[in-house]
Amino acid sequence: MPTKEIAGKTIEVDAEGFMANPNDWSKDIAEALAEEIGIAPLTEGHWKVIEFSRNDFSATGEAPTLRRITKQAGVPTKELYKLFPKGPAKKVALVSGLGKPTGCI
Amino acid sequence: MKKLVILGAGTAGTMVANKLSHMLDLNEWKITIVDQDETHYYQPGFLFIPFGIYGPNDVIKPKRDFIPAGVEMVMSEIELIEPDKNQVKLVKDGRVLPYDFLIVATGTTPRPDETPGLHNGEWRKSIHDFYTFEGANALAKHLRTWDGGRLVVNIVDLPYKCPVAPLEFIFLADWYFHKMGIRHKVDLTLATPLPGAFTKPRAAKLLGNILEEKNIKVVPDFLIERVEPDKNVIVSYEEEEVPYDLLVTVPLNMGADVIGRSGLGDDLNYVPVDKGNFLSTKHDNIFALGDAANLPTSKAGSVAHFAAEVFVENFMRYIDGLEMNHEFDGHANCYIESGFGKGILIDFNYDVEPLPGKFPLPGIGPFSLLQESEMNHWGKMMFRWIYWNVLLKGKEMPITAQMSMAGKWA
Numbered sequence: 001m002p003t004k005e006i007a008g009k010t011i012e013v014d015a016e017g018f019m020a021n022p023n024d025w026s027k028d029i030a031e032a033l034a035e036e037i038g039i040a041p042l043t044e045g046h047w048k049v050i051e052f053s054r055n056d057f058s059a060t061g062e063a064p065t066l067r068r069i070t071k072q073a074g075v076p077t078k079e080l081y082k083l084f085p086k087g088p089a090k091k092v093a094l095v096s097g098l099g100k101p102t103g104c105i
Numbered sequence: 106m107k108k109l110v111i112l113g114a115g116t117a118g119t120m121v122a123n124k125l126s127h128m129l130d131l132n133e134w135k136i137t138i139v140d141q142d143e144t145h146y147y148q149p150g151f152l153f154i155p156f157g158i159y160g161p162n163d164v165i166k167p168k169r170d171f172i173p174a175g176v177e178m179v180m181s182e183i184e185l186i187e188p189d190k191n192q193v194k195l196v197k198d199g200r201v202l203p204y205d206f207l208i209v210a211t212g213t214t215p216r217p218d219e220t221p222g223l224h225n226g227e228w229r230k231s232i233h234d235f236y237t238f239e240g241a242n243a244l245a246k247h248l249r250t251w252d253g254g255r256l257v258v259n260i261v262d263l264p265y266k267c268p269v270a271p272l273e274f275i276f277l278a279d280w281y282f283h284k285m286g287i288r289h290k291v292d293l294t295l296a297t298p299l300p301g302a303f304t305k306p307r308a309a310k311l312l313g314n315i316l317e318e319k320n321i322k323v324v325p326d327f328l329i330e331r332v333e334p335d336k337n338v339i340v341s342y343e344e345e346e347v348p349y350d351l352l353v354t355v356p357l358n359m360g361a362d363v364i365g366r367s368g369l370g371d372d373l374n375y376v377p378v379d380k381g382n383f384l385s386t387k388h389d390n391i392f393a394l395g396d397a398a399n400l401p402t403s404k405a406g407s408v409a410h411f412a413a414e415v416f417v418e419n420f421m422r423y424i425d426g427l428e429m430n431h432e433f434d435g436h437a438n439c440y441i442e443s444g445f446g447k448g449i450l451i452d453f454n455y456d457v458e459p460l461p462g463k464f465p466l467p468g469i470g471p472f473s474l475l476q477e478s479e480m481n482h483w484g485k486m487m488f489r490w491i492y493w494n495v496l497l498k499g500k501e502m503p504i505t506a507q508m509s510m511a512g513k514w515a
Contacts, residue, residue, distance in 0.1 A: 066328070067262070068372050078330065081342040087300075087326055 007032040018093065018100045022057060025097030033095045045083050046095070049075055053096040063093040063101045106135045107424075110193055110204040112183060113361075114140035114168045116148075116497070117395025117409040118210035123499030124417045126173040136176045137202055139183060139195065143168055146238055147492055148266075149406065149485075152273055152442070154241035155248055156281045163489070164238070171497045183211075186367035188388045206390050206424070209369070209376055211361035213266055213396040213404055219357040220261055222332030232334065232352045235274060236266060244353070248281070253290030254350030259339055260297045261329055264373075265358040266396060266404045269451075271295065272302060272312055273442040274353065279319045280444030296324040296339065296347050305458035308451055311475055315443060358404070360397050375399035380455070381432040382419050383412065392416065402435040402455060410496055411436040414506040436508040440485035448481030450474055454508040463512040467503045474513065 001020055004013045007028040012020035017036075019025060030050060034040040042050070052073035056064045066089050070077045084091035093101050109125065111118045122138050129136070150164035172178045181197030186207070193202045215236045217224040223232060233247060234240035258275050275295055282288040295302070295316070302312040302323060316323055330342045338346045360374030369376050369385070376393035377386045380400050385391040393399075394416060395409035402408055412433055419429035435455030442448050450472045451459035461475040472481050495502060 065372070071372055077328075077342050085343070 014100065016100060019097040022054070022097050029097065030095050037091060037094065039084060039091070045079065049073060049080065049083060049092055050096045053092055053098065057098050063098040065089060065101070107133060107205045108203060109134055109136045109206050109208070110202050111136065111138040111208045111210060112193065113210035113212055113397065114138050114145070114172065114178065115210060115212050115395065116406045117413060118208070119145070119171050119497050120410060120413045120499050121208060121210065121394060121417065122176050123173050123497070124413065125420070126176050128417060128421055131175045137179060138172060138176055139179045139181060139193070140168060141180065141182045143180065145171060147489055150489060151235055151238065151241040152270055152277070155235055155244040156277050157245060161238070161242055166493065183363045186363065186369060188367070188369065188391060191390065209364065209391065209393040209397050210395050211364060211397045213358045213360050215356040216359050217354065217356040220329060220332065222334055223354060223356065225334055227334040231337065231350065232332065232354060234354050234356060236355065251351060253287045255292040255294065255348060256351045256353065257294045257296055257339065257347055257349035258353045259329055260355045261357045262298055264404055265355050268403050269439050269441045271355050275321055276315070276319065276444040277442055279321060293321040294324060294347065295321060296327040298326065298328045300325050305453065307461070308459040308475060364397065371399055380435070382429045383416055383433070400435065403437045403439070405437055405439060407438040408436070411506040434507050436506060438504065440481055440488065442482065442485055443477050446482050447477045447479055448485050449477055450481045450484065452508060457508060460513040460515060462514040465512050471512065
């Protein structure tokens, strides 16, 4: 598995840059990843989504879908598109240190 | 007597009822199957109705014809599943069905009312669907007199039933309008929440090329927020607009409402199960099969079929307190109609994406994998006979439940 320097740490990632191990994640890493995909600095709105997603992942073992974030964390889908433009489901998972969301097809 | 209750007499429920009625000792077991609809629809056939290839009578038969002797069939809506009491409450006569084991096979249905503007005054006028019997027939009627314009196929969200069907629809539409002599007056567009034609890379590439060859436009990463029927546009959450004259929607799919009411489902009313053996993650005497389960694979009859084979083997062990030692691999096998009498075959599972090669089928095959051929089209047409006469009745098929790498070019 390839590794990558993120926020001064060597982190295992997959071919598309999603972190291999969610336990390697830290808030500094989230900021660095947000910078890379052009959504830095992270605001309160971002953190609400990231924290929900990480908690949900530890409960279910999967990165949440947009529908789930909207329903369970109360963040409207439109807002998710503003916070994480162009493919929010993937970007939320990336910044939250979760693997790439599994497509259902 | 031990009691097995099966909810839903669709593809998965019917197959399992047939298989288990032979495998279980009916002196010891009472099997009851519940459904609210008398008619069994051959759902893969809905795709062909809008283009006049199949008529309404080609896709319907009475459900009772496929329920084996010795299995009680109850026609009723389901009021509530009560896992803590091991019973199911029915609407009809307030009947209560106690169970030792429950199989949930209540499927998934399109919900056009979940998208603002979709299910309004233009429904079945300039906005159509083809995933329901009524929708497919209404669209057939509409297309007979449609004289061209912008036809947009939009997938609302994932997961949805039979993931290749929207592509097949648009391939067949291309063929149909050629045949009608109006292809030059028709713009074909696929607006999809996926990043391309399909999720799995090699199939996405092939299908993307075919779309391009047929001059079909793809709008990727398009997650619809609303329809504005007065302006004839669909609008994404990013405020991207796609104009249409005829919108063919694949509405949001959800599992049965009774699953949600009974606290058995996820956000879309699908039952969370172990993806290898279909046992509910919450209740050790409830299984979910077919589209009703939250398996990370295609919602399709072929998956239900392979899953049913694995399930019955495991179930016969589980009821005797033995470990379930058969593991489902997510096997799916789909014929994709590509128009002009040709088709493509794909065969894949949880881990192996659709690959090119040959698909061996004793006595009939081989079929070509991940490339167009006339043989694949005939495979698809032949499948309707197999479905009614072999598959639903739970008879042996010459395809293994586990995906095989034989013939595939890895």
